[in-house]
Amino acid sequence: MNVIIGTRGSKLALAQAEYVKNRLQKHYPQNSYELKIISTKGDREQKKALDQMGDKGLFVREIEQELLDGTISLAVHSMKDMPAEQPSGLVFAHAWKREDPRDVLILREAVSLEELPQHAVIGTGSRRRAFQLLQLRKDLRITGIRGNVDTRIKKMQEEQLDGIVLAAAGLHRLGRTSLITQYFEPEQMIPAAAQGTLALELREGDKELSGQVNALSDIVTEEITCAERLFLKGTGGDCHMPIGAYACKLPDGRMQLLGMVGSADGSSIKKCKVFGETPQEAAQRALRETGCTR
Numbered sequence: 524m525n526v527i528i529g530t531r532g533s534k535l536a537l538a539q540a541e542y543v544k545n546r547l548q549k550h551y552p553q554n555s556y557e558l559k560i561i562s563t564k565g566d567r568e569q570k571k572a573l574d575q576m577g578d579k580g581l582f583v584r585e586i587e588q589e590l591l592d593g594t595i596s597l598a599v600h601s602m603k604d605m606p607a608e609q610p611s612g613l614v615f616a617h618a619w620k621r622e623d624p625r626d627v628l629i630l631r632e633a634v635s636l637e638e639l640p641q642h643a644v645i646g647t648g649s650r651r652r653a654f655q656l657l658q659l660r661k662d663l664r665i666t667g668i669r670g671n672v673d674t675r676i677k678k679m680q681e682e683q684l685d686g687i688v689l690a691a692a693g694l695h696r697l698g699r700t701s702l703i704t705q706y707f708e709p710e711q712m713i714p715a716a717a718q719g720t721l722a723l724e725l726r727e728g729d730k731e732l733s734g735q736v737n738a739l740s741d742i743v744t745e746e747i748t749c750a751e752r753l754f755l756k757g758t759g760g761d762c763h764m765p766i767g768a769y770a771c772k773l774p775d776g777r778m779q780l781l782g783m784v785g786s787a788d789g790s791s792i793k794k795c796k797v798f799g800e801t802p803q804e805a806a807q808r809a810l811r812e813t814g815c816t817r
């Protein structure tokens with residue numbers, strides 16, 4: 524089988540696609556593999572604020588179209604960037620083991636959040652991160668920042684920001700772990716739903732490839748991703764809303780789910796911690812506790 528893997532061209536997207544290619548190659552050396560870089564609307568319109576571009580799936584639509592057209596056989600994305608709804612005819616393979624789901628702080632000079640001077644300026648384009656950061660340190664000033672991981676690090680230097688918040692997973696995958704000043708525990712800063720998990724998307728009915736990809740999956744990641752995405756879907760929000768979800772399995776086998784839903788301006792933030800026997804039960808309880816359902 525010839526496996527053509529579609530990916531965006533950013534360094535992080537390429538690192539993720541290479542990782543998937545190498546892991547498949549190791550387990551299935553009988554296949555041939557190639558990467559195909561696909562430019563998306565999100566890549567081409569870097570200058571517009573994300574809020575203005577608005578629509579979901581900005582970084583995925585062209586890639587999904589190539590899957591449907593059959594010009595690629597597997598798409599690799601970050602699951603946290605995937606819209607809740609998927610085009611018909613496409614499915615996700617079972618998730619592989621997730622990378623570190625936490626958010627991290629990269630500081631230009633200070634050594635910790637506590638040691639930052641009063642009114643220090645932190646860059647992030649995510650309201651989820653901004654509002655939770657302000658819960659930890661009310662005096663901080665938040666400034667918008669976007670672009671890929673390298674761009675944000677460069678902007679922190681050029682614009683003399685005191686720091687930025689990024690996902691640990693991206694930095695680990697790029698080999699930039701040494702830049703990290705501090706990790707936030709999920710209870711302090713609830714990550715985005717499925718942060719650190721790859722989305723491996725393929726055509727429904729592609730039995731041979733899905734069999735191979737699914738055989739390398741991680742059942743715990745599959746369950747926690749299910750709980751986090753069900754919660755996200757139930758809130759009705761997309762990646763621009765201040766919504767967080769973090770699930771993990773406890774030693775007794777139950778699932779724990781931390782949920783967060785904020786109003787658009789951050790004036791009200793609801794957080795919860797619930798337990799459930801199944802992803803569905805945990806997600807339902809979290810939606811009820813955050814006031815998304817009754």
Ligand SMILES: NCc1[nH]cc(CCC(=O)O)c1CC(=O)O
Pocket residue numbers: 601602603604672688689690691692693717718719720721
């Ligand atoms: N929104 C961009 C994005 N999409 C996925 C990751 C990191 C990797 C991951 O969460 O799997 C990042 C960068 C970041 O948020 O710092």
